Amino acid sequence: MAELLEIKNNERVQRAAIPHLEFADFRQELLDFAVAGGQVVQLFAYQDSGLLKLLAVLRNDKLYVAGCDAPDTFASLTVESEKFHMFEREIGEQYGLEPKGHPWLKMVRYHANYTGKKDLFGNDYSQDIPGNYPYFTVDGETVHEVAVGPVHAGIIEPGHFRFQCCGERVFHLEIQLGYQHRGVEKLLQSVPFKRLPIIAETIAGDTTIGHSLCQAQAIESLACLKIDEGAGIVRSIALELERIANHVGDLGALSLDAAFNPPAAYFGRIRGDYLNLSQILSGNRFGRGLVRPGGVTKIMGDEQKGLLIDKLTELTPQVEHVNDLIFSAPSVLARFENTGTVNYADAEKLGLVGYAGRACGLAYDARVAFPTEVYAGLPANTNHKTDGDVCSRAMVRREEIIHSTTLINTLLGKTEEAKSYIPEIPKLAPTSFVVSINEGWRGEVSHCILTDTDGKILRYKVKDPSFHNWIGLALALRDEGISDFPICNKSFNLSYCGFDL
Amino acid sequence: MEAILSFCFAVLLAPLFPVVIQKVKAGIAGKQGPPWLINYYTVVKLLRKGSVYSTSTSFVFKLGPVVSLAASFLLLLFFPWAGRAPLCSFHGDVIMLFYIMGLGRFFTILAALDTASPFEGMGAAREAFFSVLAEATIFCILILFFRLTGSLSFAEFFVDTHFLNLMDTHGALLLLAVVGLYIVMLTENSRVPVDDPATHLELTMIHEVMILDHSGPDLALIEIGAWFKLLFYAAFLSCIVNPFQVDNIFLNGFLFYVVVVFVYITIGVVESCMARYKLEVVPKFILKASILVLFGIILTIGGL
Numbered sequence: 130m131a132e133l134l135e136i137k138n139n140e141r142v143q144r145a146a147i148p149h150l151e152f153a154d155f156r157q158e159l160l161d162f163a164v165a166g167g168q169v170v171q172l173f174a175y176q177d178s179g180l181l182k183l184l185a186v187l188r189n190d191k192l193y194v195a196g197c198d199a200p201d202t203f204a205s206l207t208v209e210s211e212k213f214h215m216f217e218r219e220i221g222e223q224y225g226l227e228p229k230g231h232p233w234l235k236m237v238r239y240h241a242n243y244t245g246k247k248d249l250f251g252n253d254y255s256q257d258i259p260g261n262y263p264y265f266t267v268d269g270e271t272v273h274e275v276a277v278g279p280v281h282a283g284i285i286e287p288g289h290f291r292f293q294c295c296g297e298r299v300f301h302l303e304i305q306l307g308y309q310h311r312g313v314e315k316l317l318q319s320v321p322f323k324r325l326p327i328i329a330e331t332i333a334g335d336t337t338i339g340h341s342l343c344q345a346q347a348i349e350s351l352a353c354l355k356i357d358e359g360a361g362i363v364r365s366i367a368l369e370l371e372r373i374a375n376h377v378g379d380l381g382a383l384s385l386d387a388a389f390n391p392p393a394a395y396f397g398r399i400r401g402d403y404l405n406l407s408q409i410l411s412g413n414r415f416g417r418g419l420v421r422p423g424g425v426t427k428i429m430g431d432e433q434k435g436l437l438i439d440k441l442t443e444l445t446p447q448v449e450h451v452n453d454l455i456f457s458a459p460s461v462l463a464r465f466e467n468t469g470t471v472n473y474a475d476a477e478k479l480g481l482v483g484y485a486g487r488a489c490g491l492a493y494d495a496r497v498a499f500p501t502e503v504y505a506g507l508p509a510n511t512n513h514k515t516d517g518d519v520c521s522r523a524m525v526r527r528e529e530i531i532h533s534t535t536l537i538n539t540l541l542g543k544t545e546e547a548k549s550y551i552p553e554i555p556k557l558a559p560t561s562f563v564v565s566i567n568e569g570w571r572g573e574v575s576h577c578i579l580t581d582t583d584g585k586i587l588r589y590k591v592k593d594p595s596f597h598n599w600i601g602l603a604l605a606l607r608d609e610g611i612s613d614f615p616i617c618n619k620s621f622n623l624s625y626c627g628f629d630l
Numbered sequence: 631m632e633a634i635l636s637f638c639f640a641v642l643l644a645p646l647f648p649v650v651i652q653k654v655k656a657g658i659a660g661k662q663g664p665p666w667l668i669n670y671y672t673v674v675k676l677l678r679k680g681s682v683y684s685t686s687t688s689f690v691f692k693l694g695p696v697v698s699l700a701a702s703f704l705l706l707l708f709f710p711w712a713g714r715a716p717l718c719s720f721h722g723d724v725i726m727l728f729y730i731m732g733l734g735r736f737f738t739i740l741a742a743l744d745t746a747s748p749f750e751g752m753g754a755a756r757e758a759f760f761s762v763l764a765e766a767t768i769f770c771i772l773i774l775f776f777r778l779t780g781s782l783s784f785a786e787f788f789v790d791t792h793f794l795n796l797m798d799t800h801g802a803l804l805l806l807a808v809v810g811l812y813i814v815m816l817t818e819n820s821r822v823p824v825d826d827p828a829t830h831l832e833l834t835m836i837h838e839v840m841i842l843d844h845s846g847p848d849l850a851l852i853e854i855g856a857w858f859k860l861l862f863y864a865a866f867l868s869c870i871v872n873p874f875q876v877d878n879i880f881l882n883g884f885l886f887y888v889v890v891v892f893v894y895i896t897i898g899v900v901e902s903c904m905a906r907y908k909l910e911v912v913p914k915f916i917l918k919a920s921i922l923v924l925f926g927i928i929l930t931i932g933g934l
Contacts, residue, residue, distance in 0.1 A: 274748065275749070277833065283830045283831075386831065387905035387906060388822045388901070390658070390902055391659045394659035394661060395660065463905075463911070610909050612834045612909040613834075614833050615831040616834075
């Protein structure tokens with residue numbers, strides 16, 4: 130760790146100050162860090178004055194950063210630690226750099242690389258998806274293959290799932306995404322400044338606040354903008370409301386998947402009520418247009434506070450009742466328990482984040498580890514059931530709903546009021562780097578911005594928690610009944626568009 | 631004449647009863663539920679549509695819905711509605727009827743396999759497995775009934791005798807059969823906790839997934855067949871549990887259908903207060919039924 134630079138969340142760092150290592154040293158540092166229990170927050174390539182470079186942001190209980198020149202082909206880190214597998218595939222796809230020896234090098238999102246190098250996967254991108262990619266297969270007389278998607282029943286996003294089964298038992302699930310690749314990162318590097326927040330809000334529609342918060346903080350750091358505590362309070366409340374609304378919706382959907390109807394109906398309605406609270410705060414149900422670099426666009430006055438307090442007082446006992454209904458039904462618990470288990474060791478190796486990680490016993494919560502806004506002064510949550518199964522993931526959400534409600538109530542008791550927000554186009558600090566981490570409802574959301582000598586955005590890297598967690602879902606299905614897939618899927622409820630970018 | 635009328639009445643009412651389940655479930659979940667005549671609308675809608683056939687299917691695929699509806703239709707012909715003599719009857723007809731039902735299922739499974747869809751193949755495998763287990767229970771029940779009444783015909787079971795009734799001397803024994811039959815009803819009609827008729831998730835379906843590729847009139851035939859089958863099981867149960875016996879045939883018929891509706895209501899309540907089982911637990915659930923009934927048979931061995 131000697132050669133890594135310790136940084137803080139949202140700390141502006143001169144790019145020159147980031148240790149620039151030889152690739153071999155860089156690789157060794159990263160591997161040592163990963164083996165010692167650290168996790169990868171960001172690992173990506175970028176082009177700087179014609180040269181390709183790599184940059185890594187790592188975390189244990191602190192944050193570290195380091196970079197190096199990127200060789201065209203390099204010895205894969207995944208061979209020694211699984212924590213890098215997605216990042217290396219992404220680097221290979223985005224910049225045509227080949228991680229030699231990567232055990233499973235396949236396309237992530239199906240798009241041509243940015244550098245014009247030869248495509249690693251032999252794809253012809255004038256053709257529609259699916260690309261030229263041999264799926265993992267299992268041979269044998271009793272083995273059968275089930276392909277689901279990319280078009281699904283119901284109103285979910287596109288993604289392809291391929292199961293290798295023996296009867297009802299799943300040997301292996303392979304998940305291929307990329308159907309919603311919109312080129313978000315490239316877009317964020319090219320659009321006029323005032324469009325940045327609008328794009329950030331649409332990275333994943335259900336994580337509007339999570340992503341826009343990351344972006345706003347990163348830009349504020351680069352532009353030396355200070356926001357007042359009142360705005361921080363509104364932002365934190367919005368983030369917690371987003372968390373509650375999604376957890377409530379998912380618990381309802383989980384119970385519907387178990388064919389237990391009443392809670393699904395109740396939670397469907399209650400989720401709407403929480404979305405309406407976001408409307409009080411931001412003017413619309415999904416928190417759009419609220420968080421902007423420099424503050425928040427809507428002021429939370431006494432009237433709004435009163436409405437929020439009244440409605441929360443009404444909703445909280447209802448949520449607790451419905452939760453009791455779900456978690457006291459033996460048939461529901463029998464359906465949830467020991468289904469889709471990911472053990473602690475695997476979860477640690479894959480670096481699962483958010484409730485998926487916490488349900489496996491990885492306590493990491495970005496609100497506690499790297500607090501932003503007003504989280505430093507708020508109490509942390511603890512999870513009591515960490516068996517890694519569907520039941521644990523559901524329980525963690527239940528506990529988080531209660532915890533988030535407490536947080537909102539605490540925040541509503543504060544008196545600081547946000548100043549009115551004046552839109553301006555700030556000047557970003559040149560040749561700087563910032564990484565921003567927030568605990569979105571699904572887990573660690575991270576944005577990373579590098580600026581060039583003119584203060585323009587040189588590289589904008591986005592990471593949704595789904596980037597880590599999709600592989601967790603694949604593992605949860607190992608040796609599980611194929612009929613348990615929908616309930617496992619719902620317990621993770623990962624983002625397709627957040628992954629596809 | 632009376633037999634024909636009671637049969638027609640049953641056929642016409644069959645689509646109405648499943649709405650009872652939906653209404654009960656909706657009521658418990660705090661919703662309104664569909665209109666009472668939804669199933670009639672559905673049939674009309676489907677019959678007016680065209681059919682879409684996959685190029686990989688053959689005539690077997692088109693045969694499936696027809697045979698399964700015909701099988702369910704036959705069930706109703708042989709059933710003594712409200713204790714009145716059925717249209718057709720002969721000694722041993724119950725055994726034939728349960729195998730006719732098996733034939734209907736066989737063709738549904740063939741049609742599902744004919745689509746070559748991996749989903750439908752899985753559904754077919756599940757349906758075949760679970761119905762084999764349910765058949766064991768059915769035959770245990772028939773053995774028990776044979777020991778109690780010495781006959782194997784619906785007409786002899788229920789027409790003008792109250793022998794197979796919970797109110798009768800063997801009521802305690804029949805209680806076991808009622809529980810067994812109830813479980814078989816849930817299994818055969820793909821209800822919670824065995825299957826979830828309302829889900830959209832193909833991977834967890836049992837029966838529904840087998841009919842994914844059917845459309846238009848074919849789907850209508852399948853739906854009607856399913857309503858007939860459910861009505862048959864509900865009526866079978868009602869005959870056993872019906873405590874009312876009056877001489878007026880109209881009042882008697884009315885009371886019979888009240889009990890039938892009660893059976894449908896219990897299905898709605900069961901579906902509202904429990905989640906479905908994990909797939910690997912389902913066989914245990916079904917076998918539980920046959921063990922209960924088997925116990926009933928053992929109790930009759932000492933002589934009645």
